[in-house]
Amino acid sequence: MDYTEKTVSLKNGKTCVIRRPEAADAERVLRYQKETSGETPYLVVGPEDIGLTVEEQAERIQRWNASSKRLRLMAEMDGEFAGVAIVYGSGVQSRVLHRCSVDITLYQKFCGMGIGTALLREILTAAKAAGYEQAELEVVSTNAPAVGLYRKLGFEDVGTMPRALKYQDGTYADFLLMARTL
Amino acid sequence: MIYQEKTFSLQDGRKVVLRSAEERDAEALIAYLQATAAESRFLLREPEEQTLTVEDEVQFIRRKNEAERDLMLLAFVEGRYAGNCAINSHGDKLRVLHRCDIGIALYQEFCGQGLGTLMLTELLKIAKECGYQQAELEVIAGNAPAMGLYKKLGFEVYGTRPRDLRYKDGTYADAHLMVKML
Numbered sequence: 001m002d003y004t005e006k007t008v009s010l011k012n013g014k015t016c017v018i019r020r021p022e023a024a025d026a027e028r029v030l031r032y033q034k035e036t037s038g039e040t041p042y043l044v045v046g047p048e049d050i051g052l053t054v055e056e057q058a059e060r061i062q063r064w065n066a067s068s069k070r071l072r073l074m075a076e077m078d079g080e081f082a083g084v085a086i087v088y089g090s091g092v093q094s095r096v097l098h099r100c101s102v103d104i105t106l107y108q109k110f111c112g113m114g115i116g117t118a119l120l121r122e123i124l125t126a127a128k129a130a131g132y133e134q135a136e137l138e139v140v141s142t143n144a145p146a147v148g149l150y151r152k153l154g155f156e157d158v159g160t161m162p163r164a165l166k167y168q169d170g171t172y173a174d175f176l177l178m179a180r181t182l
Numbered sequence: 183m184i185y186q187e188k189t190f191s192l193q194d195g196r197k198v199v200l201r202s203a204e205e206r207d208a209e210a211l212i213a214y215l216q217a218t219a220a221e222s223r224f225l226l227r228e229p230e231e232q233t234l235t236v237e238d239e240v241q242f243i244r245r246k247n248e249a250e251r252d253l254m255l256l257a258f259v260e261g262r263y264a265g266n267c268a269i270n271s272h273g274d275k276l277r278v279l280h281r282c283d284i285g286i287a288l289y290q291e292f293c294g295q296g297l298g299t300l301m302l303t304e305l306l307k308i309a310k311e312c313g314y315q316q317a318e319l320e321v322i323a324g325n326a327p328a329m330g331l332y333k334k335l336g337f338e339v340y341g342t343r344p345r346d347l348r349y350k351d352g353t354y355a356d357a358h359l360m361v362k363m364l
Binding site: 093098099 | 274275278281315318340343346347348
């Protein structure tokens, strides 16, 4: 999906730049995935699951940028990598072409500044423009800041999947499933 | 994975053979996908979207048989192919290794005879032996026989996704999301 770079004002008076990653960002995207998956227990991927090479990640970025049904956006503040939001279709069959999934992650130090809100707004606007009618997501039910962000942007609860994630210490986390009409 | 062929009996005495798919089943499986899609509104695909070639289906069967934590099980009633069921893993990420998706579809003429119960009972047993701790599925709202079968086998509804499927006439169907601890 196309996207024109945008500068967004944040509540702390700073700005962040939202744009699509380019192939040259592959190394930063990988490092970001590795580091955020280590910072938080709320992701499906653990740091041990990030196995792509820089080259594979660069190819993935190019594939996403070329797709008419998928978009990955990244946010930078003062040139620093702050977060990523993605949208992708729920399937290729005609009966599910109206649905998409969204996902967003931020470095912890960039949480609570409004970057997540800005990223999510941009990705939802792009999703609607691409023809999607409904956006869906899954979030660990105890991740209150994320759940709050999604509710603020109109997402409603669809259900709670028990034991969606199992950690290596044997404990579990539930997923709250949410959806909103675009 | 490969399932060692087993023979069961339906309540009316007819013999049921359950076995893994083999490459020679490809044509029968394609015919089945086309027929069931035309018979039922509760499946993902429109009938005209069943465009798999025999070669595609052979590859699919090979992949399912080679995948250690996936299974496709075919049912034959008195020698006639009646339907299949499957276990699908959520991939190789550590945090979701304890979860699997399951699915089942039968030719309409074989519904309501205890075959689905027999197949799923065996499938869930294998899933548990395979180390899965919970099985999940989605069923389209309004598919009362399927819902009854899943409830009988211990599945519980944990959510309902609105507008899961969109039909060509512009109407939608919700999906009930179900889970069972193994």
